Amino acid sequence: MNIERKRKIESIIALAMSGLAAAIGLFWLVYILADVIIHGIGALQLSLFFNDPAPAGVEGGGLRNAFVGQLMITGAATLIGVPVGILGGTFLAEYARGRKFARFISILSDIMVSVPSIVVGAFVYAILIRPFHHFSGWAGAFALSIIMIPVVLRTTEDMLSLVPWTLREAAFALGAPYYKVIIQVVYRGAATGILTGVLLSIARVAGETAPLLFTSFNNNFFSWDMNRPIASLTATIFQYAMGPYKSWHTQAWGAAFVITLFILALTIMGRLAIWWRYKR
Amino acid sequence: MNTQQTRKIRSLAIFPRKNVVDLLFSSLTGVASFTIIIFIIGILVVLVMESSLALGKFGLVNFLTSTTWNPVTQIFGAAPTIYGTFVTTALALLFAIPTAIGIAIFITEIAPNFLKGPIGIAIELLAAIPSIIYGMWGLFTLAPIMSKYVEPALQSTVGKLPFLGFLFKGNPLGIDLLTASVILGIMIIPFTASIARDAFNLTPAVIKESAYAIGATRWEVVKNVVLPYSKLGVFGGVALSLGRALGETMAVAFVLGNNHKIATSLLDAASTITVSLANEFTEADSDMYLSSLYYLALVLFVMSFIILAISKFFLLKAERRYSR
């Protein structure tokens, strides 16, 4: 076999392997999603959404308290995390642009995005739970916001940097102070990007379990009280999936399905927004 | 970012002048960005304070190398959990890196244009799936498959080899290091894949075209041009996946078996730092126990921080060198 053919065959084999790799990657995605959909759809009944948990081993329970709790905790985390993240990103991209410590904070922020979330939970337990002697939804929200802020901060910084300098120049030329330039011109220009960052950060924390385990704890009953333990979908999935009861397993799949759907929808929405905005 | 811009901003920042609102706004945003530093330092300080009891009793080297984790005698050592963390992470990388690089090559070099977008999104969706879903799926779907088919098959083939055989001893339960590593591996594929893809895309078309012009095959271009060019980016991606894998809790908590022992076989149960924290934190009933758990958290935090910093270093270097 001459060397040309050998190289060609080598190329085909190698590229086929990479195609195989892509297929493997896609295979896992499809397999996991299919499993979640198949098991989850079967568990979707009205009782899942409108009933509160039944006692251990008793049929007919639902996860109403967990759905509401999850919404409240994620909502509170968003209220805390998004403004801080956007403002922080604004500082790095505007007032501190080019400065060394802006670079430094940016790098630290990237690291914080991937920090182990259970360590964040242990941290919040030490500063917010132990001194005050009760678990609380607010502490859980705070723990989630610690994870959210770096994500929002970095995407905001990146998106604001994409806005051309000339836009700001034009506003300065009209005599606007910097803060007005930022709020009325730059934010407008980067709005879609910032929104995507927010959506992605919500998608990130909506599925977190570990930080909630020692902060918002869990609650078998329906509650609006964020100042006390509150149920969350993720902590409940953890509890139910590890338990022996078939009814728990079914509910866990149902909850998993809803959460996955919600997070995937947010992710896709965010990406679509970017694609729509920047395609022209 | 030119000097004109810098000068303008510096002048605004140094001389806020008449505008109070500007001063307030810049301070507000400044404080907001400072929270990152506050959090990192805060976490470090709190972890050190909480683990001071265990630090005092066990010291550094002793804690890291001691294999005892005995709540009855109150002697705690991190070696089993550090071992579990390393093994699951290393195996996960072994499974994930080739697949991820393969995916990146496929997306950048082989896939027709209309496929690039959807496959990219599909990989991102894999990253978006919450880790607890991975864990649950692992327990209910993967573990039984591993236990019934994969592990017995491995036992009867590789398990009989002289040097590798010890890796597959024991009862194939599906609740063990191997299953946990597979799940972790699947989880971290997207991180390396998307960073590698971005790194591959940075290769200037000119250089690739030159290689094609002298008759290189597709694979030769990838192997000899694209890969060396994007080395730094790929390392950065691998390090990021490593950092993420280190901190994973829920994906492995269901299928690891929670045994504080250094397991010699991949089919044994084990424990990682994150899983120990998740299982034992709310119930450590003595101060020394809780302090030891915080000590574990400190070790994990420092390890992750260092590895993520290394990842960032490589990624920045790649960016700086190649994005002209």
Place this chain on the structure above:
Amino acid sequence: MKKIAAFALAAVLAMGAAAHAEEMLNGAGATFPYPVYSAWANEYNKVSGVKLNYQSIGSGGGIKQITERTVDFGATDKPLKPEELAKDNLLQFPAVIGGVVPVVNISGIKSGELKLDSETVCKIYLGEIKTWNDAMIKKLNPTLNLPGSEITVVHRSDGSGTTAIFTDYLSGVCPAWKEKVGSGTSVSWPSGIGGKGNEGVANYVQQTSNSIGYVEFAYAKQNNLTYTQLKNHAGAFVEPSFESFEDAAATASFDPKKDFYLWLNDAPGNKSWPIAGATFILLAKEKKDSNMKVVKFYDWAFKNGDGKAKELIYVPLPNSLKGKIEAYWKSNGIK
């Protein structure tokens, strides 16, 4: 934009306001009594409107959280000694009695068929007996068809009162166990995989062939797990049941002066189940208000919850003991 902010603010304030609308008590601890506590809490909520949120995180967790005062009450199957209670300023009283039973997953073996004794259980958990068809097990079960498969030992991964009861029993009847492992809510297990809570152990045994675990009997019953017989102190083989648990508790003498500290293992009766225990409630002495509310719940449970407890094969406390507990509450000013 401003409207969104205003709405968000209103929502947050509303959450705070609604907080005081209902009564909620938070407790955490033993997974041992979780089935009966959650059943009682469900009933109690219907009659009184009070929500008793009980999180089953293991006895270790119950002890830890009440010591930290992050919950209103802790629950533990491992009783604390009076000096330990005094150190953390805690009160303690028993709530219900149950039994810890070995459960197995061997194809072809049904509940109550397999006979084990203290020596075999001990050796299995020490890792010395490795297969189901071991000579020692065969000797106790000559007619059963036992496979040669390796035994998978399932134990607890968290701090567990059930473990405390189980290991206290093993330490009492098996000197090798006492020396090598000891007893406690969390021990250094020689082998096996760890499940989180009674729930986790039940789950793993269900999923894993040729496994053995130990769970509170309600978990075995609710999930149709295969339980075994055990040889008791008197030398008879007994099945876990209401009668055998009741027999184990019959000679027990709980002393309020010692804060009811007592283990029920290896009871002497002919029909006694050898691994039984009471499960206890811990209260922080200084939290008088919430203690009175917790006591109100258990008082209601003592008067109305016996039927539910029996249904789940827990043994309600004998009336004399309930009387002693009531006196204990009164003397501590919480009733």
